[in-house]
Amino acid sequence: xxxxxxxxxxxxxxxxxxxxxxxxxxxxxxxxxxxxxxxxxxxxxxxxxxxxxxxxxxxxxxxxxxxxxxxxxxxxxxxxxxxxxxxxxxxxxxxxxxxxxxxxxxxxxxxxxxxxxxxxxxxxxxxxxxxxxxxxxxxxxxxxxxxxxxxxxxxxxxxxxxxxxxxxxxxxxxxxxxxxxxxxxxxxxxxxxxxxxxxxxxxxxxxxxxxxxxxxxxxxxxxxxxxxxxxxxxxxxxxxxxxxxxxxxxxxxxxxxxxxxxxxxxxxxxxxxxxxxxxxxxxxxxxxxxxxxxxxxxxxxxxxxxxxxxxxxxxxxxxxxxxxxxxxxxxxxxxxxxxxxxxxxxxxxxxxxxxxxxxxxxxxxxxxxxxxxxxxxxxxxxxxxxxxxxxxxxxxxxxxxxxxxxxxxxxxxxxxxxxxxxxxxxxxxxxxxxxxxxxxxxxxxxxxxxxxxxxxxxxxxxxxxxxxxxxxxxxxxxxxxxxxxxxxxxxxxxxxxxxxxxxxxxxxxxxxxxxxxxxxxxxxxxxxxxxxxxxxxxxxxxxxxxxxxxxxxxxxxxxxxxxxxxxxxxxxxxxxxxxxxxxxxxxxxxxxxxxxxxxxxxxxxxxxxxxxxxxxxxxxxxxxxxxxxxxxxxxxxxxxxxxxxxxxxxxxxxxxxxxxxxxxxxxxxxxxxxxxxxxxx
Numbered sequence: 001x002x003x004x005x006x007x008x009x010x011x012x013x014x015x016x017x018x019x020x021x022x023x024x025x026x027x028x029x030x031x032x033x034x035x036x037x038x039x040x041x042x043x044x045x046x047x048x049x050x051x052x053x054x055x056x057x058x059x060x061x062x063x064x065x066x067x068x069x070x071x072x073x074x075x076x077x078x079x080x081x082x083x084x085x086x087x088x089x090x091x092x093x094x095x096x097x098x099x100x101x102x103x104x105x106x107x108x109x110x111x112x113x114x115x116x117x118x119x120x121x122x123x124x125x126x127x128x129x130x131x132x133x134x135x136x137x138x139x140x141x142x143x144x145x146x147x148x149x150x151x152x153x154x155x156x157x158x159x160x161x162x163x164x165x166x167x168x169x170x171x172x173x174x175x176x177x178x179x180x181x182x183x184x185x186x187x188x189x190x191x192x193x194x195x196x197x198x199x200x201x202x203x204x205x206x207x208x209x210x211x212x213x214x215x216x217x218x219x220x221x222x223x224x225x226x227x228x229x230x231x232x233x234x235x236x237x238x239x240x241x242x243x244x245x246x247x248x249x250x251x252x253x254x255x256x257x258x259x260x261x262x263x264x265x266x267x268x269x270x271x272x273x274x275x276x277x278x279x280x281x282x283x284x285x286x287x288x289x290x291x292x293x294x295x296x297x298x299x300x301x302x303x304x305x306x307x308x309x310x311x312x313x314x315x316x317x318x319x320x321x322x323x324x325x326x327x328x329x330x331x332x333x334x335x336x337x338x339x340x341x342x343x344x345x346x347x348x349x350x351x352x353x354x355x356x357x358x359x360x361x362x363x364x365x366x367x368x369x370x371x372x373x374x375x376x377x378x379x380x381x382x383x384x385x386x387x388x389x390x391x392x393x394x395x396x397x398x399x400x401x402x403x404x405x406x407x408x409x410x411x412x413x414x415x416x417x418x419x420x421x422x423x424x425x426x427x428x429x430x431x432x433x434x435x436x437x438x439x440x441x442x443x444x445x446x447x448x449x450x451x452x453x454x455x456x457x458x459x460x461x462x463x464x465x466x467x468x469x470x471x472x473x474x475x476x477x478x479x480x481x482x483x484x485x486x487x488x489x490x491x492x493x494x495x496x497x498x499x500x501x502x503x504x505x506x507x508x509x510x511x512x513x514x515x516x517x518x519x520x521x522x523x524x525x526x527x528x529x530x531x532x533x534x535x536x537x538x539x540x541x542x543x544x545x546x547x548x549x550x551x552x553x554x555x556x557x558x559x560x561x562x563x564x565x566x567x568x569x570x571x572x573x574x575x576x577x578x579x580x581x582x583x584x585x586x587x588x589x590x591x592x593x594x595x596x597x598x599x600x601x602x603x604x605x606x607x608x609x610x611x612x613x614x615x616x617x618x619x620x621x622x623x624x625x626x627x628x629x630x631x632x633x634x635x636x637x638x639x640x641x642x643x644x645x646x647x648x649x650x651x652x653x654x655x656x657x658x659x660x661x662x663x664x665x666x667x668x669x670x671x672x673x674x675x676x677x678x679x680x681x
Contacts, residue, residue: 007359017481039546084578086590087622087644091142093124093134096154096171098574100532100548101496103567103594105507107620107651107670113154113567115498116528116554117168117504120456121473125163125172127251128323130459132279132305136231136257143233143255145210147185147196149636150176157477157498158431161396161412162325162340167453167475167500178206178239183634185680191216194234200609208237228271230258244286254280275329277461280304294328305461313351315462320345330399339397346390348462384520386466391419398431401531406437418454421467427452427474445481445494450474455504455521466502469524475500500526508565509556511600511655525557528638531579542580550572564598564612571595572615584628584638592620599662615652615664628678635681642674 056319087093092619096102103113111119111134124131126144127200135142155163155170163170179198196210211234233255256278263270303319325340398412408553412433418425427621438444452472455465481494503509503526504517530552540543548574552566576590596615622648628638648669655662 005197007051036227080139082361083625084586084588084626086578086588086613086624086642087592087620088577089141089642089644091135091146092282093142093144093152093171093173095152096588098524098546098576099154100492100534100550101552102154103550103552103569104571106277106667107592107618107645107649110578113508113554113565114154114169115477115496115530115590116526116552116565116568117475117498117500118456118503118508118567119156120504121168121453121475121500123163123166125170127173127175127283127285128251129281129301129321133255133257134279135497136212136233136255137229137259137275139484141189141192141194141212144173144253145194145196145212145233145235148175148210148235149206156479156496157451157475158433158447159451160397161414161431164342164394164396164414164416164429164451164619165392165453167451167473167503176235178208178237180206180435183681185678186580187676187678189216189674189676190224192231194233198237204241206237206239208235210235226262228258228260228262230256232256233469245290246286249283251283251285252281254278271584276305276309277305279306279461292329294326296324296326298324300477305667306421306459307462309353310460311463313350313353314349315348317462317464318347318349334402336400337614338399339395341393341395343394344390344392347387348386350385350387350462384465385422385463388421388466390466393407393417393466397643401673402567403436406443407435409434410652416452418472420454423468425454425468425472427472430479431450432578441485443483445483447481450476457539469521470504471502473500473502473504482524484584487498487537489535489539492532493533494532495530496532497529503556505556505565508554508567509558510563511566516533522558526554527557528552528554528565544578545577547574563600563609567597569594584630586626588624590622591619593617596652599664600657613662615655618649618651619647620649622649631679640674640676640678642645642676643671644674645669645671659661 009207014232023332028597033370055452085095085098087134088097088307097104101115105111105113105119112122114122115203124134126149131143133143151174153172153174157169159166159170163172169261178200180200182197182199184195184197187193192212192214194210194212196208198206198208198210200206208539212232214229214231233253235251235253237249237251239250242248247413253578257275259275260271263272282302283299284295284301288296299322300321301321301323304323305317305319307315320340321344323340323342327336327338329335330337384609394415394416396412398410401409401411403409409432411430413431414427414429416427416429418427427448429452431447433447433449434445436444454472454475455469476499477496478498479496481492484491484670502523504523505519505526506522509522509524530546530550532550534546534547534548536544544626551570552568552572553570554568555562557563572594574590574592576588580586580587595617598612599615600609622644623641624640624642626638626640628636631637645668650666650668651670652664653667654665656665659665
């Protein structure tokens with residue numbers, strides 16, 4: 001008979017995604033955290049960092065888990081999934097595209113519909129800090145370097161109770177613990193240069209510095225004179241060990257992006273700014289893990305988001321977020337109780353755009369004729385995005401209950417109160433997720449919950465709708481999943497349904513160029529249901545594969561009309577192979593396929609069609625080849641070629657409709673070649 005503590009440890013390993021009976025790898029480290037109670041896995045921050053990747057190629061491809069994995073019903077990606085996935089360009093948030101349930105707005109665009117939820121309802125977090133902008137403009141890298149990301153978790157819904165104020169999905173990236181030896185990584189690409197270095201200053205203090213800079217922006221602008229582009233980011237961390245059980249961490253990071261098109265009108269140069277923004281975060285965090293298994297975390301985050309020239313003259317958001325959580329074993333080791341509180345204060349200062357008169361023209365005549373829809377959009381901005389003070393306060397609790405050696409149940413609840421422009425709203429969101437083992441190799445995962453959030457748009461720094469027009473979005477999330485282990489291969493499947501009341505989705509409710517206030521504030525009933533299938537594992541020691549398929553239907557209902565979402569794609573499939581050729585050479589290939597979206601748009605005076613024709617399907621082939629050479633005991637030098645859309649396929653990105661029908665509009669072929677020289681120690 002196993003002790004209750006050992007049973008809880010077994011359950012935690014199951015939640016972490018390890019097959020029954022398999023122990024989590026625990027690399028030895030001189031500075032490892034103190035031993036945990038018998039059988040209880042240490043928290044992620046206490047797990048020693050994985051050994052530095054050897055310069056030479058290993059004997060075979062290893063299927064490992066680094067740190068804790070996602071809870072039941074979620075997906076976890078390891079460092080290798082992130083860095084070696086063809087077409088992901090080495091970026092952590094691009095790697096989620098290959099997972100079931102994920103649909104891109106367009107090929108290569110790092111903004112997704114996840115189980116029908118629009119990009120504005122999908123939250124992205126790094127170390128618990130929400131990130132407003134994921135990727136630099138153009139083919140730029142992610143604002144969070146892959147070299148400091150240890151794992152990525154995708155919560156399709158319902159998600160853990162500590163994640164709130166989202167009615168779609170949540171993507172969490174977690175950094176590796178501080179390194180006990182000095183290490184560094186750097187990369188030089190055609191368009192930018194970047195790197196990270198970290199290590200111990202003394203026995204208790206560790207530091208990290210990193211960043212990217214678009215050193216090739218001038219060259220890009222010279223090759224494409226109609227485009228002006230630039231970006232940069234930075235990361236800095238100091239971790240100080242206060243004792244054997246406690247740590248204090250200061251982490252600062254941020255990013256800047258600029259993209260504009262240049263033209264010539266009436267002999268005068270014109271600049272159309274498409275993106276001019278930056279964001280900054282300063283996070284102060286205290287962690288304590290005592291010998292009883294209890295864990296305490298308290299954090300304070302200061303932030304500044306800024307956008308300029310896009311719909312407004314300028315917009316600033318000053319942010320203050322405080323959070324505290326506690327986790328403690330209970331019931332003799334048969335339960336893990338967690339609870340926490342958090343509060344967010346956001347101060348928005350918005351300056352409306354002033355339209356200057358054209359030189360030599362009567363006062364009040366605009367400088368240039370705006371593009372179709374732009375004038376309506378500019379008029380909408382002062383009404384939608386207003387200076388204000390927003391407040392959100394939340395509390396949450398959940399419990400991991402160990403039913404037996406193979407089964408757990410996790411009920412939870414989250415309560416949030418919102419205040420904006422004199423309006424208030426309250427959300428009470430219960431959720432429950434189970435994992436039930438059937439034998440040693442099969443697990444059943446039912447999940448059910450509610451989730452709420454304010455009206456949302458695609459995430460842009462400092463540009464969020466003010467007030468609570470139309471009330472909160474409320475999403476009912478339900479799924480039933482199965483996991484099966486067959487030797488080194490894991491198969492998974494899930495049937496899901498997600499219905500959102502008061503859905504705010506201006507780009508998915510219907511296509512069209514009319515960007516009015518009504519378009520942004522219009523609400524609908526969003527309904528998405530479908531089937532997700534996936535498989536991953538090592539076919540041989542040197543060959544790893546990953547495959548996913550999603551069959552789904554996403555609709556929007558307004559009044560008596562039910563229409564397919566503008567980004568509804570019935571079939572989405574990915575197949576990837578990663579191969580170790582030996583002698584430091586690795587290669588990978590990925591095939592992407594999805595069917596077309598509905599060929600219809602919003603046209604004034606014509607009712608939309610309930611079952612329109614669809615544009616043609618799209619497929620692309622991504623390839624990746626890398627070679628690494630050893631330099632001394634720990635150093636390495638590598639060359640990487642990562643090619644997205646190697647087949648140069650064209651994609652239909654929009655339609656143009658009139659009384660005679662709809663004409664597809666194609667783009668491309670667009671390919672994103674990534675050539676990089678990498679090095680590290």
